[in-house]
Amino acid sequence: MEILYVCLSAILTGSHVVRGWSSNGEMAVRQDYIQADTYHYLVRPNATVHAKAGLSILTINGLDNTAQQFSVTGWLTVEWEDERLSWTPDAKYDTDHVYSTFGEIWIPELFIDNSVEDVSVLYDENLFLRVSHTGRVDLDYPRIFHTTCHIDVTSFPFDTQTCILELSSWAYTIEELDLMHLMPEVNARLLSPNGEWNYLGSSVDRDVIIEKTSSGQVEYAMLRYIMRLERKRAFYVTNIILPVTLTAILNVLVFMIPNDSGEKIGYALTILLALAVLLTMIADSMPHTSLHVSVLSFYLALTLCVSVFCVACSVVILRLYLKDPNEERPHWAKLVWKYVGFLVRPTIDNNDKEAKHVDVNGEAELKPLSSDTVQLDNVAEMIPTWADVANAMDWIAFFVNTAIIVFATIIIMIILCL
Numbered sequence: 001m002e003i004l005y006v007c008l009s010a011i012l013t014g015s016h017v018v019r020g021w022s023s024n025g026e027m028a029v030r031q032d033y034i035q036a037d038t039y040h041y042l043v044r045p046n047a048t049v050h051a052k053a054g055l056s057i058l059t060i061n062g063l064d065n066t067a068q069q070f071s072v073t074g075w076l077t078v079e080w081e082d083e084r085l086s087w088t089p090d091a092k093y094d095t096d097h098v099y100s101t102f103g104e105i106w107i108p109e110l111f112i113d114n115s116v117e118d119v120s121v122l123y124d125e126n127l128f129l130r131v132s133h134t135g136r137v138d139l140d141y142p143r144i145f146h147t148t149c150h151i152d153v154t155s156f157p158f159d160t161q162t163c164i165l166e167l168s169s170w171a172y173t174i175e176e177l178d179l180m181h182l183m184p185e186v187n188a189r190l191l192s193p194n195g196e197w198n199y200l201g202s203s204v205d206r207d208v209i210i211e212k213t214s215s216g217q218v219e220y221a222m223l224r225y226i227m228r229l230e231r232k233r234a235f236y237v238t239n240i241i242l243p244v245t246l247t248a249i250l251n252v253l254v255f256m257i258p259n260d261s262g263e264k265i266g267y268a269l270t271i272l273l274a275l276a277v278l279l280t281m282i283a284d285s286m287p288h289t290s291l292h293v294s295v296l297s298f299y300l301a302l303t304l305c306v307s308v309f310c311v312a313c314s315v316v317i318l319r320l321y322l323k324d325p326n327e328e329r330p331h332w333a334k335l336v337w338k339y340v341g342f343l344v345r346p347t348i349d350n351n352d353k354e355a356k357h358v359d360v361n362g363e364a365e366l367k368p369l370s371s372d373t374v375q376l377d378n379v380a381e382m383i384p385t386w387a388d389v390a391n392a393m394d395w396i397a398f399f400v401n402t403a404i405i406v407f408a409t410i411i412i413m414i415i416l417c418l
Contacts, residue, residue: 023027025095054182055225058195065287070149070163075142113166117146153287156294157236158416168222179221200228248303255398268311306348314399322392329356337384340392
């Protein structure tokens, strides 16, 4: 239908319809419009220039947690109208578009406000601009953009980050140059996969910056390209969370080792050293920043503290186990035995003829040792030996440390997944 319309227009008007480009036509346009004495590249168009800018990205180069920086490779597409560069394609101007460079035609002065490398104007004299016969100018500006990004690693590695690229002009006010978004979001159609980050989506916001001067206030237009990223967590789950959690579980099993085996302290110290080496190895994978400390960092520190606590408990329990059996047991030892003694097989010498028992008033008496006298399921009434107290303390330490690890793991997972 469009072709038919063009053909009918050409027949009715008797004019030469130009579709495409020719070198002779571009030379004529350049001589009569771009290189004309009435045109200068420093002079902007008369009316307010409505420049439309869009961002396209190719690769996400990474996020630096320590420096709070974001790097992405892509290009900016800027379009605007310059009525001084419009012509009618005909026999003389046998082209519907021409190409120009920086320094030949007027170009909007644009900056990346939050750039961390170069806060100079976007300028590249080697780039070509496409000028349409309607006066529309198209500019594609490729670049590696390094910008600041507020990174919050509290939920690492289940975190999502939002990084912004800010585009504005420092010379032209909003009455002279108004920035509008070319697309409602960042173009990520050609985005290559990143090994650490998933691209969730984007949006574009337009804002007005007000600057106060001695003569009043001046307004400038700004575009913010907001990109949302999600960290890929599989590596961190399999190489940090899972090994540390399993090591912490092995840590509490030290209290299941019999006190007379001679392996208790060796096992506890081995687990402590293994956990210390593991934490040292994964330190490079953790975010190196103190602005927002990851909850996972606190969990790793907690597991190390629990491991040290297990070693200390093992030392105390072994010291109780090796105490003189004839030494008087304090009241707290009797309480421990009363409430936890049912988990422990009492220490009874088969050569003994009598055993000590206590009544409800705490009075001790000797009774003949027989199957009718001693009921193993009622050991809470017996006066424990130091070995029995140590075995009971093993169970207490086991339950306490297990509860700490399980509770901390559940709470951390809930916090990270929220």
